[in-house]
Amino acid sequence: MLRILTFSCLIAFTGFLFSGCYPGGADYTNDYDVVYTNHSPTYDFASKGTYAMPDKIVVDVEIDRGDTTYIYMKDIYATPILQAIADNMTALGWTRVDISATPDVLLTPAGISSTTYFYSYWYDWWYGGWYGGWGWYYPPYVTISSFTTGTLVMTIEDPNTDSPINASETSWVAAISGVLTGSYDINRILTGVDHAFDQSPYLKTN
Amino acid sequence: MKKILYSVCTILLLTATMATAQQSRTSLTYAVGFGTGDLGDFISQPSWRGFNVEFLKMTSTKVGVGGSFGWNVFYQENDYDTYTKGTASLSGKQYRYSNNLPILANIDYYMNPGQKINTYVGLGTGMMYTRRNTDMNLYTIEQEAWHFALQPQIGIEIDNQYSSAFTIAAKYFYGFASGDFDKAQSYITVNVGWIFKS
Numbered sequence: 035m036l037r038i039l040t041f042s043c044l045i046a047f048t049g050f051l052f053s054g055c056y057p058g059g060a061d062y063t064n065d066y067d068v069v070y071t072n073h074s075p076t077y078d079f080a081s082k083g084t085y086a087m088p089d090k091i092v093v094d095v096e097i098d099r100g101d102t103t104y105i106y107m108k109d110i111y112a113t114p115i116l117q118a119i120a121d122n123m124t125a126l127g128w129t130r131v132d133i134s135a136t137p138d139v140l141l142t143p144a145g146i147s148s149t150t151y152f153y154s155y156w157y158d159w160w161y162g163g164w165y166g167g168w169g170w171y172y173p174p175y176v177t178i179s180s181f182t183t184g185t186l187v188m189t190i191e192d193p194n195t196d197s198p199i200n201a202s203e204t205s206w207v208a209a210i211s212g213v214l215t216g217s218y219d220i221n222r223i224l225t226g227v228d229h230a231f232d233q234s235p236y237l238k239t240n
Numbered sequence: 241m242k243k244i245l246y247s248v249c250t251i252l253l254l255t256a257t258m259a260t261a262q263q264s265r266t267s268l269t270y271a272v273g274f275g276t277g278d279l280g281d282f283i284s285q286p287s288w289r290g291f292n293v294e295f296l297k298m299t300s301t302k303v304g305v306g307g308s309f310g311w312n313v314f315y316q317e318n319d320y321d322t323y324t325k326g327t328a329s330l331s332g333k334q335y336r337y338s339n340n341l342p343i344l345a346n347i348d349y350y351m352n353p354g355q356k357i358n359t360y361v362g363l364g365t366g367m368m369y370t371r372r373n374t375d376m377n378l379y380t381i382e383q384e385a386w387h388f389a390l391q392p393q394i395g396i397e398i399d400n401q402y403s404s405a406f407t408i409a410a411k412y413f414y415g416f417a418s419g420d421f422d423k424a425q426s427y428i429t430v431n432v433g434w435i436f437k438s
Contacts, residue, residue: 057289057315059335059375068332068377075327211377233322233329 064222069229070209073236077192077205080240082138084131085123085190091115093145107145111220118224119143119188122231127239139190139205147184186210186223188230190237206237263298264306267407269433273312275338278423282372283316283336292411292431294346301353308346308364308391312429314338335375340427342368342389342413356399360409364391368415370425385419397435405435 060066073079091112094105106112119141120130131137187209191202210226231237273287274280290312296304318334344364351359368389374381395409408431415425 057313057337059317060333065333066377068330070328070330072328229322229331233324233331 064219066211067222067226068211069226069233070211071207071230071234073206073234074203079205079237082192083127083239084129084135084137085139085141086131086133086135086137087116087119087123087141087143089116091143091145091186093147111223114220115143115186115223115227118227122228123237126231126237128237136194138194139192140202141188141190143186143188145184145186186226188227206234208234263438265294265296265298265304265435265437267292267294267296267433267435269293269407269409269431271310271312271411271429271431273314273340273427273429275314276426276428278421279314279338279340279425279427283314283338285314285316287312287314287427287429289313289315290429292429292433296346296348302350304346304348304350306346307344307366309343310341310429312340312427314340314427330376332376335373337371337373337375338425339371340368340413340415340425341370342366342391342415344368344389344391346391348393358397358399358405360395360397362393362395364393365389368413368425370415370419370421372421383420385415385421385425387415387418387421387425389413389415395431403437405437406432407435408432 091107092104093107096103096105107115123130123141133140187207189204189208190206191204193202195202208230210223210230269292271287271290271292273290275283275287290310292308292310294306294308296306298304314337316336318336320331320333322329322331323334324330342364344366346362346364348360348362351361366389368387370383370385370387372383391411391413393409393411395407397405397407399405411429411431413427413429417424
């Protein structure tokens with residue numbers, strides 16, 4: 035009797051511990067928001083002062099038989115994002131100018147979305163003898179789930195840098211990941227923009 | 241996680257089978273863990289999720305030899321913060337996990353055999369599997385290691401008349417640096433549970 039009791043307790047105890055008490059992670063979608071920034075350690079931001087920025091945000095590119103078409107974020111979302119970027123740049127001492135005014139740097143925002151699919155696949159099998167000679171039977175069961183995340187990317191390049199391939203090296207990059215989800219919560223995006231500049235104090239100009 | 245579960249279940253079944261031998265003790269304890277050293281720096285929160293199972297074959301009234309295994313998971317949710325390395329900075333909420341699974345050979349020494357309250361000290365040695373995850377956004381940094389491990393312990397058992405005893409013990413698990421860890425992984429557990437004697 036004691037053996038059975040011991041064995042039962044061991045099984046029950048372990049099952050209890052493993053079944054429902056493994057710690058969880060994020061509870062809400064904004065718990066997934068992260069802001070990444072990086073910069074060139076040799077680029078002297080302090081000696082610059084003007085920047086140009088487009089008034090639209092590209093979210094996709096369609097190429098049809100060599101013709102390129104840009105897809106832009108709707109103005110209702112793009113306008114406050116561009117305004118937040120401009121406000122942060124102003125606070126750091128930068129002056130926004132038109133692209134024709136030969137700015138020191140270009141600031142280009144873009145939106146990237148990606149959809150991740152999860153596939154679960156398993157099968158059961160039954161030996162044919164159980165079902166009257168059906169033979170080996172592998173009915174597949176496939177479930178698919180997905181989620182879409184988006185990233186707002188901002189880059190700063192110096193168009194005046196001489197390059198043999200006429201391409202400017204990126205001096206600063208910021209990626210605000212997780213914010214461009216289907217709900218388009220503008221406050222999450224704007225908070226991310228602020229964080230990107232907060233964690234980049236080296237952008238300050240003289 | 242499945243590998244851990246399967247390993248634990250296998251050892252559990254073996255232990256339960258072995259526990260039917262004469263003059264043996266099987267202890268089943270709930271373990272609250274407190275990280276120390278590098279583990280304590282990584283996760284300062286205590287682990288409320290853990291257990292230990294120990295089987296001992298008594299070679300005399302004072303000495304028991306056997307084996308044990310256990311599991312403690314440490315978890316901590318860090319508030320939104322900025323982490324900088326070189327020129328790169330990353331801000332966000334961070335979720336930290338450390339799974340620790342020691343599998344040890346043990347020897348325990350009982351100081352007061354036959355008395356209602358029996359104090360014991362013990363030492364375990366063997367392997368400890370550690371898996372540490374640092375989650376941000378949809379990504380995780382995973383570090384794994386099988387450590388050579390030592391585990392001293394001290395405890396008391398309080399007998400009752402049903403061939404079992406209540407026990408409370410303190411165990412110190414120390415896994416030497418190995419695998420993805422350049423520092424030792426260690427923690428202390430406070431264990432409470434039952435000892436079944438047969």
